Amino acid sequence: MTRRGFLALMAGYALLVALCIGTLEREGDLSLGRRPWENLKASAAEMSRPSLVDIWFGNPRLEYRSEDGRVLRVEDRRRVEAQFAGALLEACWTTLRIATLGSLLGALLALPLALATARNLGAPRWLSLPAAFMLNVSRAIHTLVFGLFFVGIIGLGATAGILAIAAHSMGTFGKLYAESIETLDMNSIEAVRAVGASPLQTFFNAAWPGVLPQLVSSSLYVWEFNIRDSTVLGLVGAGGLGLLITEAMALFQWPRLATIFIALISLVALFDAASRRLRQALL
Amino acid sequence: MNAAEHAINIGELSLALGGRQILRGISLLVAPGERVALIGRNGAGKSSLLRVISAMIRANGGHVQVLGKKFGPGLPPAELRDLRADVGQVFQGLHLVNRLTALENVLMGCLGRERSLRTLLRLYPDPEIRLAQGILASVHMAHHAATRVDRLSGGERQKIAIARALMQQPRLLMIDEGTASLDPYAAREIATLIGNLAREHGLTLIAVVHSLPLLPLMADRVVGLKDGTLALDQPVDQLDQNLIESLYR
Numbered sequence: 037m038t039r040r041g042f043l044a045l046m047a048g049y050a051l052l053v054a055l056c057i058g059t060l061e062r063e064g065d066l067s068l069g070r071r072p073w074e075n076l077k078a079s080a081a082e083m084s085r086p087s088l089v090d091i092w093f094g095n096p097r098l099e100y101r102s103e104d105g106r107v108l109r110v111e112d113r114r115r116v117e118a119q120f121a122g123a124l125l126e127a128c129w130t131t132l133r134i135a136t137l138g139s140l141l142g143a144l145l146a147l148p149l150a151l152a153t154a155r156n157l158g159a160p161r162w163l164s165l166p167a168a169f170m171l172n173v174s175r176a177i178h179t180l181v182f183g184l185f186f187v188g189i190i191g192l193g194a195t196a197g198i199l200a201i202a203a204h205s206m207g208t209f210g211k212l213y214a215e216s217i218e219t220l221d222m223n224s225i226e227a228v229r230a231v232g233a234s235p236l237q238t239f240f241n242a243a244w245p246g247v248l249p250q251l252v253s254s255s256l257y258v259w260e261f262n263i264r265d266s267t268v269l270g271l272v273g274a275g276g277l278g279l280l281i282t283e284a285m286a287l288f289q290w291p292r293l294a295t296i297f298i299a300l301i302s303l304v305a306l307f308d309a310a311s312r313r314l315r316q317a318l319l
Numbered sequence: 320m321n322a323a324e325h326a327i328n329i330g331e332l333s334l335a336l337g338g339r340q341i342l343r344g345i346s347l348l349v350a351p352g353e354r355v356a357l358i359g360r361n362g363a364g365k366s367s368l369l370r371v372i373s374a375m376i377r378a379n380g381g382h383v384q385v386l387g388k389k390f391g392p393g394l395p396p397a398e399l400r401d402l403r404a405d406v407g408q409v410f411q412g413l414h415l416v417n418r419l420t421a422l423e424n425v426l427m428g429c430l431g432r433e434r435s436l437r438t439l440l441r442l443y444p445d446p447e448i449r450l451a452q453g454i455l456a457s458v459h460m461a462h463h464a465a466t467r468v469d470r471l472s473g474g475e476r477q478k479i480a481i482a483r484a485l486m487q488q489p490r491l492l493m494i495d496e497g498t499a500s501l502d503p504y505a506a507r508e509i510a511t512l513i514g515n516l517a518r519e520h521g522l523t524l525i526a527v528v529h530s531l532p533l534l535p536l537m538a539d540r541v542v543g544l545k546d547g548t549l550a551l552d553q554p555v556d557q558l559d560q561n562l563i564e565s566l567y568r
């Protein structure tokens with residue numbers, strides 16, 4: 037690209053950004069609200085003491101009283117939060133199951149589509165064009181939209197979440213797989229063919245070892261991404277951590293939201309550490 | 320010697336690729352056990368000639384007979400694979416399977432004769448493993464059997480590529496620039512190794528060579544190509560220096 041072309045492109049981009057800001061401002065949608073700092077400080081203060089802490093330091097006899105001073109209910113905060121922690125662990129497990137099974141299904145669906153769209157394999161256009169279209173559609177529709185769609189069809193629960201994750205990540209898997217296949221060293225494949233190996237032997241001895249580490253690496257990356265994605269799915273009733281997030285937000289239980297975030301961050305960090313080690317071992 | 324008994328029998332061979340004439344009317348007879356060096360400028364057609372002999376590309380005209388088998392459109396895939404199993408090749412660029420060990424790369428040489436399903440999982444019979452280990456030792460690479468080939472030096476990778484070709488137990492060995500990108504000492508070592516291995520195993524050898532001082536180490540006969548035609552064919556100890564220089568002008 038010429039220098040003038042690049043400058044024109046940058047000018048076009050600056051114009052688009054200015055247009056976005058200008059129109060949103062005119063429609064009054066670019067406001068931070070009336071008291072953003074106060075709201076932020078109040079939320080931060082609420083979340084600064086996660087409900088998790090109550091398991092050890094909560095009031096064992098928290099009394100709820102009526103206006104005239106009568107004791108309506110006595111709550112053991114330690115026991116209540118311990119029960120919530122149990123439900124939280126169960127939700128983490130559900131989220132992990134949704135992400136794992138959804139990723140596996142998405143990867144299985146994506147593999148033949150990737151083989152059809154990888155340019156170096158030279159699939160016929162009547163096969164590669166519909167495959168590329170399916171992958172594009174899958175990537176274009178957000179997991180949440182797929183979630184709403186599947187909840188509408190098969191009802192609330194983890195199965196809808198699994199299908200939503202599979203439907204969206206199929207597109208991502210397919211694109212990454214096709215790119216991995218395109219980086220294959222065709223020369224080593226020709227060399228194995230040249231020793232008199234059959235097509236199957238050539239595939240498993242030359243192509244597969246070359247492409248497998250990248251396929252596994254991409255799969256781990258998308259799987260990890262899907263763990264984060266599947267928490268959002270709870271918002272539309274597909275189960276898991278998202279369901280607890282919806283409840284906590286609806287009841288303004290910020291300390292519980294903080295606990296849920298701690299669980300989510302720990303889950304993703306643990307998976308990230310494990311997958312990074314596995315990727316390093318493979319590459 | 321009867322024409323059919325030659326390891327390579329090529330007559331009036333022509334090849335055009337992408338609208339460009341690569342080989343023009345090449346005729347060549349190579350006896351079994353003969354060691355031939357192919358020389359010529361870049362683009363003279365040396366690598367293409369090797370690819371035609373190994374049936375990786377098909378010629379447009381003339382006839383090609385390798386190890387008694389005549390190439391043609393009617394040659395069934397199974398027979399083609401059998402023929403390829405008899406022709407060991409070391410490619411320009413080596414084309415090893417990175418991420419696999421030296422031993423695994425060498426073992427692939429037996430895929431032409433070992434057809435069991437276990438080979439799809441890269442599991443080989445014990446006699447083949449012992450043979451591969453022996454060949455690795457013969458190219459002085461036994462200590463690197465378990466090393467991934469992408470962690471080896473250029474010279475070491477060259478030896479693994481040669482070992483893979485030898486693992487085929489070929490009757491014909493073809494080497495395309497087997498000493499390219501090596502330092503002079505390593506190039507001399509590899510050239511001597513190739514020449515000696517071919518002699519010891521009684522292999523017919525066709526080697527593309529760019530470094531002229533290496534010719535006596537590898538070959539008994541030198542064939543020169545210029546612009547796709549055969550321009551020189553002499554024993555290595557009777558080479559006409561003027562003819563050689565004319566190849567590179």
